[in-house]
Amino acid sequence: MPRPTIYDVAAAAGVATSTVSRAFSSPNRVNARTREHIFSIAADLGYRPNPHARALLSGRHHTVAMVVSDITNPHYFELIRGAELRARASEYTLVLVNAEESPRVEYDQIQRLVPSVDGFVLGASRLPDENLVQIAGQRPVVLMSRELSRLPSVVLEHTQGCHQIVEHLASFGHQHLVYLAGPRNSWMATTRWSALKSAGEELGLRVDRIGPFTPKASHGAAAADGAIRTGATAIVAHNDLLAIGVMRRLAQRSVRVPQDVSVVGFDNIFAADLCTPGLTTLGGAHADVGRVAVDILLQATGPLQPSGASPQVALPTELVVRESTGARA
Amino acid sequence: MPRPTIYDVAAAAGVATSTVSRAFSSPNRVNARTREHIFSIAADLGYRPNPHARALLSGRHHTVAMVVSDITNPHYFELIRGAELRARASEYTLVLVNAEESPRVEYDQIQRLVPSVDGFVLGASRLPDENLVQIAGQRPVVLMSRELSRLPSVVLEHTQGCHQIVEHLASFGHQHLVYLAGPRNSWMATTRWSALKSAGEELGLRVDRIGPFTPKASHGAAAADGAIRTGATAIVAHNDLLAIGVMRRLAQRSVRVPQDVSVVGFDNIFAADLCTPGLTTLGGAHADVGRVAVDILLQATGPLQPSGASPQVALPTELVVRESTGARA
DNA sequence: CTGAAAGCGCTAACAC
DNA sequence: GTGTTAGCGCTTTCAG
Numbered sequence: 001m002p003r004p005t006i007y008d009v010a011a012a013a014g015v016a017t018s019t020v021s022r023a024f025s026s027p028n029r030v031n032a033r034t035r036e037h038i039f040s041i042a043a044d045l046g047y048r049p050n051p052h053a054r055a056l057l058s059g060r061h062h063t064v065a066m067v068v069s070d071i072t073n074p075h076y077f078e079l080i081r082g083a084e085l086r087a088r089a090s091e092y093t094l095v096l097v098n099a100e101e102s103p104r105v106e107y108d109q110i111q112r113l114v115p116s117v118d119g120f121v122l123g124a125s126r127l128p129d130e131n132l133v134q135i136a137g138q139r140p141v142v143l144m145s146r147e148l149s150r151l152p153s154v155v156l157e158h159t160q161g162c163h164q165i166v167e168h169l170a171s172f173g174h175q176h177l178v179y180l181a182g183p184r185n186s187w188m189a190t191t192r193w194s195a196l197k198s199a200g201e202e203l204g205l206r207v208d209r210i211g212p213f214t215p216k217a218s219h220g221a222a223a224a225d226g227a228i229r230t231g232a233t234a235i236v237a238h239n240d241l242l243a244i245g246v247m248r249r250l251a252q253r254s255v256r257v258p259q260d261v262s263v264v265g266f267d268n269i270f271a272a273d274l275c276t277p278g279l280t281t282l283g284g285a286h287a288d289v290g291r292v293a294v295d296i297l298l299q300a301t302g303p304l305q306p307s308g309a310s311p312q313v314a315l316p317t318e319l320v321v322r323e324s325t326g327a328r329a
Numbered sequence: 330m331p332r333p334t335i336y337d338v339a340a341a342a343g344v345a346t347s348t349v350s351r352a353f354s355s356p357n358r359v360n361a362r363t364r365e366h367i368f369s370i371a372a373d374l375g376y377r378p379n380p381h382a383r384a385l386l387s388g389r390h391h392t393v394a395m396v397v398s399d400i401t402n403p404h405y406f407e408l409i410r411g412a413e414l415r416a417r418a419s420e421y422t423l424v425l426v427n428a429e430e431s432p433r434v435e436y437d438q439i440q441r442l443v444p445s446v447d448g449f450v451l452g453a454s455r456l457p458d459e460n461l462v463q464i465a466g467q468r469p470v471v472l473m474s475r476e477l478s479r480l481p482s483v484v485l486e487h488t489q490g491c492h493q494i495v496e497h498l499a500s501f502g503h504q505h506l507v508y509l510a511g512p513r514n515s516w517m518a519t520t521r522w523s524a525l526k527s528a529g530e531e532l533g534l535r536v537d538r539i540g541p542f543t544p545k546a547s548h549g550a551a552a553a554d555g556a557i558r559t560g561a562t563a564i565v566a567h568n569d570l571l572a573i574g575v576m577r578r579l580a581q582r583s584v585r586v587p588q589d590v591s592v593v594g595f596d597n598i599f600a601a602d603l604c605t606p607g608l609t610t611l612g613g614a615h616a617d618v619g620r621v622a623v624d625i626l627l628q629a630t631g632p633l634q635p636s637g638a639s640p641q642v643a644l645p646t647e648l649v650v651r652e653s654t655g656a657r658a
Numbered sequence: 659c660t661g662a663a664a665g666c667g668c669t670a671a672c673a674c
Numbered sequence: 675g676t677g678t679t680a681g682c683g684c685t686t687t688c689a690g
């Protein structure tokens with residue numbers, strides 16, 4: 001037996017289909033008694049509105065897509081969780097898309113989904129600005145871990161956080177640090193680099209940069225070797241995964257952390273607390289990033305036309321100090 | 330300007346809408362010349378088929394849902410990734426749902442999605458058998474990390490794996506081990522317990538069980554304390570997260586691993602290699618679990634009616650031995 | 659407050 | 675090979 005439709009319900013309830021429709025979509029526009037009657041009949045029949053038929057007409061799908069640069073990066077766990085919770089709270093479905101660090105995959109997937117979703121939350125998008133603007137022209141977009149004027153975004157307060165990192169390292173007497181940059185097209189990588197550099201200038205440290213590196217543990221070896229060559233006494237890796245990979249390689253090469261070199265990461269993933277030594281890292285309320293991003297998106301997809309306002313939210317970070325940083329010995 | 334429809338394309342191309350439709354849905358049923366003409370016009374107009382209108386008629390949405398018991402469990406990373414890749418390869422969209430260890434949330438979410446997806450992949454479902462059977466009556470279902478007669482499933486070869494664990498521990502002279510059980514309604518928990526027990530009987534070890542425990546690191550303290558009380562010399566935790574939490578607690582209580590007690594986990598998550606001591610754990614090709622599950626699902630949602638066959642796939646496991654297991658000292 | 663009827667974008671008979 | 679014509683399930687004027 002196929003799913004019952006409003007026709008079945010209408011027939012069984014002895015009313016018109018439009019009344020059934022109204023009972024579900026704007027309950028207050030129908031007599032309380034008939035409404036209840038319809039509901040009970042509908043329940044008996046096991047009727048449930050077909051979202052596609054609804055979407056066909058309204059153009060709204062009650063679905064948002066979240067695109068992440070690499071789904072296996074633990075950093076995204078909390079982001080996804082926060083976004084999912086927020087979406088569900090408004091009875092929205094969250095479609096998860098993995099861009100696998102590939103702008104092409106990212107763009108294709110987004111275009112594929114444009115007709116099916118009400119908006120996009122883009123995590124650390126690797127797409128060029130023009131693409132983002134274009135996508136925003138098709139559907140509301142909220143960026144995470146990236147800022148772009150005229151588009152709403154949610155980021156962690158990296159600039160201040162980077163300053164904190166440099167201060168922390170300076171307090172141990174470090175005078176030369178190196179930033180292991182993330183992917184070329186990562187806005188975060190660019191921003192962190194300039195934040196570190198200016199903090200370095202301010203505090204009188206030399207700051208180098210090498211890379212780009214794919215921010216995975218497996219790429220840590222190359223990054224570590226490069227870092228050693230710079231002669232820096234402190235390494236700031238683009239994220240925790242890379243930092244962990246770096247520490248592994250350093251251990252292999254008998255470089256002691258933090259006695260010979262200090263290591264700092266970003267994200268404060270679960271594993272940062274488990275590796276040895278524990279990784280000093282810049283953390284933040286990641287779940288909130290996801291939550292707020294969806295929040296803004298739902299606002300934009302809401303009945304009120306997207307207002308000119310494009311909120312750019314920056315959430316606070318916190319430097320989690322563990323054992324991977326210290327004075328040279 | 331609204332999205333162009335087949336009407337716009339048809340008008341611009343000087344053909345009927347059905348021809349446009351055919352050009353896109355069954356290209357070989359239309360003259361090559363007209364087809365190319367239609368395509369080029371469509372491209373100019375930026376036409377893209379509306380999947381909802383399509384779904385409304387065909388009932389197929391090119392979308393599958395994957396439900397996981399807890400999205401923040403790293404164990405799922407690879408599963409999700411494998412599933413996502415496989416889905417995308419067939420141009421299917423993967424909707425990710427987080428059940429948050431709650432059967433109620435899980436069931437509600439599934440019911441919400443029934444009208445919008447072609448099938449479900451259920452990871453470590455916490456639902457009772459009857460519910461699963463009922464859902465399978467609404468849409469094709471493939472289980473992961475759970476078996477149920479008449480439903481297709483993909484699991485890791487836990488039974489043999491558990492045997493391997495017990496053998497490994499026995500080889501170190503352990504004679505008493507305790508299993509820290511996962512959630513009450515976890516099929517895996519039940520299966521592992523009976524597998525461990527029968528392996529214990531066979532090899533002459535005493536095997537206790539305590540729990541259930543929520544398989545997160547934060548619940549490790551209670552689990553560790555309970556384990557100590559049993560007097561067992563080896564602890565087999567329901568998963569790596571719990572095992573890591575247990576090891577933390579043991580360290581706090583100055584119980585040495587593995588000198589005083591050995592610890593084993595399941596899943597071989599990234600962090601298992603990072604904690605100190607490294608965690609011995611039962612791993613497997615998790616990405617394959619997700620991949621194969623979607624593979625089976627797409628077969629079932631395919632044009633050919635769901636055949637009676639319900640493949641029950643069991644993928645091999647491998648015991649990854651690290652430093653958390655050894656002889657007592 | 660409720661019914662009748664048109665149509666959202668597309669597909670699937672059925673003709674030609 | 676292509677056009678015509680009904681709908682898919684629902685919402686939404688417009689009457690009543």
